[in-house]
Amino acid sequence: MRENEFEKGVQQKMEGFHLSPSAEVWVEVEQRIRKEKKQRFIFWWFLGLVVIGGGLALLLFIGNKRSSVGITQNKTNTQPGIPQPDAKKNGASFSTIALDSSELSIEKENNRTVAATNESIQNFTSKPVTIPEKRPVKPAIISARRETPLKNEPEPFDTVATIDKSNDKKGEPPAAIIITTETISMDTIKADPIAVEIPAPEKKDSAVAEQPIVKKEKRSKKWDWGIAASGGRASIVDGFLGDRMYADALGSGGSPVSTPGGSFSLPRHASVALSLGIFTQKPISRKLDIRFGLDYRYLSTKMKTGNKVDSGRIVNNYSGLLQVNNFYRPGDTRAYTNQYHFLGLSASISWKIFDGKKFKLSWNNGINYSYLFNSTMLHYSPGLGGFYKDNRLLRKDHLSVSTEFSIPVSRKLAIGPYASYTLTPVLKEGASMHTNFIDYGIRLRFLLNKK
Amino acid sequence: MDDRQLVKECLRGKPGAQKELYEQFAKTMLGVCYRYTKSLKDAEDVLQDGFVKIFLNIHQYKFEGELGAWIHRIMVNTALNFLKRNRRYRDEMVFTEQPLHPVTDDDPAIHLDAKELADLIRQLPPGYQAVFNMHAVEGYTHVEIGEMLGISDGTSRSQYARARALLVSWINKNSMQTKNTSYAGK
Numbered sequence: 001m002r003e004n005e006f007e008k009g010v011q012q013k014m015e016g017f018h019l020s021p022s023a024e025v026w027v028e029v030e031q032r033i034r035k036e037k038k039q040r041f042i043f044w045w046f047l048g049l050v051v052i053g054g055g056l057a058l059l060l061f062i063g064n065k066r067s068s069v070g071i072t073q074n075k076t077n078t079q080p081g082i083p084q085p086d087a088k089k090n091g092a093s094f095s096t097i098a099l100d101s102s103e104l105s106i107e108k109e110n111n112r113t114v115a116a117t118n119e120s121i122q123n124f125t126s127k128p129v130t131i132p133e134k135r136p137v138k139p140a141i142i143s144a145r146r147e148t149p150l151k152n153e154p155e156p157f158d159t160v161a162t163i164d165k166s167n168d169k170k171g172e173p174p175a176a177i178i179i180t181t182e183t184i185s186m187d188t189i190k191a192d193p194i195a196v197e198i199p200a201p202e203k204k205d206s207a208v209a210e211q212p213i214v215k216k217e218k219r220s221k222k223w224d225w226g227i228a229a230s231g232g233r234a235s236i237v238d239g240f241l242g243d244r245m246y247a248d249a250l251g252s253g254g255s256p257v258s259t260p261g262g263s264f265s266l267p268r269h270a271s272v273a274l275s276l277g278i279f280t281q282k283p284i285s286r287k288l289d290i291r292f293g294l295d296y297r298y299l300s301t302k303m304k305t306g307n308k309v310d311s312g313r314i315v316n317n318y319s320g321l322l323q324v325n326n327f328y329r330p331g332d333t334r335a336y337t338n339q340y341h342f343l344g345l346s347a348s349i350s351w352k353i354f355d356g357k358k359f360k361l362s363w364n365n366g367i368n369y370s371y372l373f374n375s376t377m378l379h380y381s382p383g384l385g386g387f388y389k390d391n392r393l394l395r396k397d398h399l400s401v402s403t404e405f406s407i408p409v410s411r412k413l414a415i416g417p418y419a420s421y422t423l424t425p426v427l428k429e430g431a432s433m434h435t436n437f438i439d440y441g442i443r444l445r446f447l448l449n450k451k
Numbered sequence: 452m453d454d455r456q457l458v459k460e461c462l463r464g465k466p467g468a469q470k471e472l473y474e475q476f477a478k479t480m481l482g483v484c485y486r487y488t489k490s491l492k493d494a495e496d497v498l499q500d501g502f503v504k505i506f507l508n509i510h511q512y513k514f515e516g517e518l519g520a521w522i523h524r525i526m527v528n529t530a531l532n533f534l535k536r537n538r539r540y541r542d543e544m545v546f547t548e549q550p551l552h553p554v555t556d557d558d559p560a561i562h563l564d565a566k567e568l569a570d571l572i573r574q575l576p577p578g579y580q581a582v583f584n585m586h587a588v589e590g591y592t593h594v595e596i597g598e599m600l601g602i603s604d605g606t607s608r609s610q611y612a613r614a615r616a617l618l619v620s621w622i623n624k625n626s627m628q629t630k631n632t633s634y635a636g637k
Contacts (some may be wrong), residue, residue: 006561
C-alpha cells in the first residue's frame with residue numbers, strides 16, 4: 001500500500017533522528033528530581049507526624065479514661081491487708097471488705113452495690129476504708145442468703161450482700177461481707193456458701209491513707225504530654241573520627257579548604273540554636289521516666305564572605321554538575337548565616353536524681369533521629385573562586401545523642417541545661433572531612449495535661 | 452550495565468545510574484520532543500519534564516517490554532501535555548472534522564535527511580503536527596489518538612489526512628527545488 005510505504009519511510013527516517021541536548025538540561029533534571037523528592041519526603045514526613053501525633057493523642061485519651069476507671073476500682077479492691085478471694089464464683093463477681101464495728105464504706109460498683117451489716121445498711125459513699133492491722137484472725141463464715149428484703153432496696157435488684165452471723169459472738173461485729181454485682185440464684189448460693197478467713201480488726205485504727213495509692217496508680221498508667229522549647233548556641237566541630245589532615249589544614253576561622261571530594265568552607269563560628277516540639281512521657285519506675293518527642297530544630301553557624309556575585313556558573317563537585325546562579329566571593333565584608341532546619345524524633349530516659357519535697361532534679365539522656373530538610377550552608381569552590389550553595393553535599397539523615405538536666409519550677413514547668421552532639425557527619429562521606437553538629441543551651445518543658 | 456541493572460540502580464537513587472540512563476536515551480528522546488514542538492528550547496523543556504517524570508516514577512517500570520519503549524511513551528505523553536498546557540500551542544491546536552483528503556498517487560520517495568524531514572514536520576500546524584507524529588511515526592491508531600487528544604477518531608483521521616497531504620506537497624516541492632538546483636548546476 002502506498003500509504004504504508006510513505007509512513008514506513010517517515011518512520012525509518014525518524015528512528016535515526018537524534019539531537020544532543022545542552023548540558024543545562026541534565027543539571028536542571030538533577031536539581032528538579034532532588035527538589036521533588038525532598039518535597040515528597042517532607043509531605044510523607046508530616047503525614048507521618050500527624051498520624052503518630054493523632055495516635056498518641058488517642059492513646060493518651062484512652063489511657064486517661066482507663067486510668068480513672070482503674071483508680072475507682074482500686075479504692076475497693078486493692079487495699080493492703082485485705083485478702084482477695086477469687087473474684088469469680090458461680091458466675092458472679094465478689095468483693096470482700098473488712099468491716100470495722102462502727103465504720104463501713106464501700107465504693108459503689110457498677111451502680112449496683114448494697115452493703116449490709118447485722119445492724120444496718122451503711123451508706124455508699126466513698127469514705128476512706130478503715131484497714132485493720134495485725135488483728136488475730138477471726139474466722140467468719142459468710143454466705144450470701146436472702147433472708148428478708150433489704151431495707152430501701154429498689155426492685156428489681158440484682159446485688160445481694162448479707163452476712164451469716166452464726167459464727168459471731170455476742171456484741172462482736174461481723175468481720176466480712178460479700179457483695180455480688182450480678183444477679184445470682186439463691187439456690188446456687190445456698191449450695192455453695194463461701195467461707196473466707198479475714199483478719200478481724202484488733203483495734204480501731206486510723207484510716208490508711210487512700211490518696212497515695214491513687215496517686216501511685218495514676219503515675220504508673222498515664223502518659224503525660226507537653227511541649228518543649230530550647231534556645232542556645234550551635235556549632236560545627238571536628239568529628240572524633242575526622243580526617244586529621246584536612247582538619248589541620250583548616251586552621252582557625254574557617255578559611256576555604258579544598259578536599260578531593262569537593263570544596264567547602266568550615267563555618268566554625270557558633271550561632272543560634274532553637275527547637276520546638278512536643279513530647280510524651282511516662283514513669284516506668286519510681287525513679288525513671290521514658291520520654292518520646294517530635295521536634296523541629298534550627299541550628300545555625302556564622303561565617304564571613306565577600307560580595308555576592310549574581311552570575312550563572314557551572315560548578316563541578318563531588319555530587320556532579322550544578323548550575324549556580326549566584327555565589328559569594330571570599331572576604332570578610334559580609335556576615336553570612338548558614339542555617340540548618342531539621343525535623344526530629346527522639347527517645348530518652350529520664351532519671352530522677354533528687355526527688356525531694358524541696359528540690360527535684362532529673363537527668364535525661366537520649367537519642368534523636370533528625371532529617372535535614374533545608375539548609376543555606378555555603379561551600380567553597382576553587383574553580384568558582386567563591387562560596388556557593390549545594391545541599392546535595394549535605395547529609396540528610398542524622399543521629400544524635402543528647403543529655404539534659406531538668407529542674408521542675410512548678411508542677412507543669414521544668415527548666416534546665418542541655419547539650420546535643422550529632423554522631424553523623426555534616427557532609428556526605430567522600431564530600432568532606434568528618435565534622436559534626438553540636439548544640440547546647442537551656443530547655444523548657446511544659447506539661448500540658450498535668451493538673 | 453544492562454537496562455535492568457540500570458533501573459535497579461536508579462531505584463536505589465544512585466546519581467551515577469541516573470546520569471547513565473539519561474545519557475543513554477537523551478539524544479533519541481530529544482529527537483522525539485523536537486518533532487512535537489516548534490523550537491529547540493521547548494523541546495529541551497519537554498525533555499527535562501519527561502526525565503523528571505521518568506526518574507520519579509521509575510518504580511512503575513515493571514520490566515515488561517523494553518525500557519526504551521517505556522521512556523518513549525512517557526516522553527510522547529509529556530510532549531502532548533506540554534502542548535495542551537502551553538498557550539502558544541493550545542490556541543493553535545484546533546481540531547475540526549473535515550472531509551478526508553484523498554491519498555494521492557504522487558507520494559514521494561523521501562530523499563530528505565532526518566533533520567530536514569523533522570523540520571518539515573515541525574512546519575505543520577500544531578494539531579496536524581501532533582496527529583501526524585502520533586500516527587505516522589509512533590504508530591498509534593486513530594482511536595488511540597482520539598483518546599489521547601480528546602477528539603473523535605474521525606477527526607484524527609481527517610487531521611492526519613490533511614497533515615499528510617501538506618507534508619507530501621512540501622516534500623515534492625522540496626524535491627523539485629533540489630532537482631532544479633542540480634540541473635542548474637549542470
